Amino acid sequence: MSLDHLRLPVIQAPMFLLSGPEMVIASCQAGIVGSFPSPNARTIQILDDWLSIITDALANSPKAAPWALNLVMHRSNPRRKEDLRLAVKYRAPIVITALGSPSEAVDAVQSYGGKVYADVTTIEFARRAASAGVDGLALICCGAGGHTGQLSPFAFIDEVRQFFKGEIILSGAIANGRAVRAAQILGADYVYMGTRFIPTKESMAQPDYKAMVVSASGQDIITSDAVTGVKANWLKASLIQAGYDLNNMPPAADINFLEAAGDAKRWRDIWAAGQGVGSVNSQQSIAKVVDQLTNEYEASL
Ligand SMILES: Cc1cc2nc3c(=O)[nH]c(=O)nc-3n(C[C@H](O)[C@H](O)[C@H](O)COP(=O)(O)O)c2cc1C
Incomplete structure (x- = not known):
């Protein structure tokens, strides 16, 4: 190969x-x-x-x-x-x-x-x-x-x-x-x-997710372990949409990567993206x- x-x-x-x-x-x-x-x-x-x-x-x-x-x-x-x-x-x-x-x-x-x-x-x-x-x-x-x-x-x-x-x-x-x-x-x-x-x-991302990435800049990204238990980068606006308070994030979630339904739900509602969104x-x-x-x-x- x-x-x-x-x-x-x-x-x-x-x-x-x-x-x-x-x-x-x-x-x-x-x-x-x-x-x-x-x-x-x-x-x-x-x-x-x-x-x-x-x-x-x-x-x-x-x-x-x-x-x-x-x-x-x-x-x-x-x-x-x-x-x-x-x-x-x-x-x-x-x-x-x-x-x-x-x-x-x-x-x-x-x-x-x-x-x-x-x-x-x-x-x-x-x-x-x-x-x-x-x-x-x-x-x-x-x-x-x-x-x-x-x-x-x-x-x-x-x-x-x-x-x-x-x-x-x-x-x-x-x-x-x-x-x-x-x-x-x-x-x-x-x-x-x-x-x-x-x-x-x-990409299979929902239209609103695609639009949010296109309009975001690096300052719109937050690192948090509250969603999956592991530090990950997320679009702040999607966390707010899902009911999180960015100034008062919950403690780290339990790690269970493939408790499939739960994991998919989290990733469907809260949208991940990296600091390169500005490009x-x-x-x-x-x-x-x-x-x-x-x-x-x-x-x-
Ligand atoms: C929405 C999203 C979902 C991801 N899902 C996975 C995954 O299922 N498995 C994995 O190994 N990495 C996953 N990653 C990480 C990427 O494979 C890769 O490490 C990361 O996107 C690289 O950083 P960049 O987004 O700044 O280019 C995901 C990243 C994003 C943005």
């Missing part, structure tokens, strides 16, 4: 409830890696169907970029073994693990030549994932949409580079082509971009976003 022919070194990041086959196919056809979190397919049968749709669509596009499946490895996810089995069945070119150890995925995915990237928010998690034998680490830095790290990208990547020789994906408020170039200068091989894709035509100024197709990112990237060289 080669990422050499990507148009840009960008991975459209997995987003709960927002990314599905349409987004993945459009991203891959535009020349960047497309991905989605497996829980977005509500059942194992739907996941099987989605993977079939994606592989069929991309089989007819020989120049398309590889796709990635995001698996939640937390023990509270009862589907993790079945979802991994489907990743193997469809030979997912890349599996990105989150919220738990990547160990179970490493042997299974590398056995057919796929790659495993682990999404990590701390140096400690990066060390553990590196020792599990992953091909790459996605470093989730401060400012990222959804569950976020707290480290500056300058600090995080430099420290990880001292003990990890594999691929590094940098993430957190990277939302324009110049920032992609800046990440490469810091030593990243790829970047992970989520927020930039929330208001795309192929997202219109609703476009993914093809247009990738054109714009490419122009910005090239102008920065």
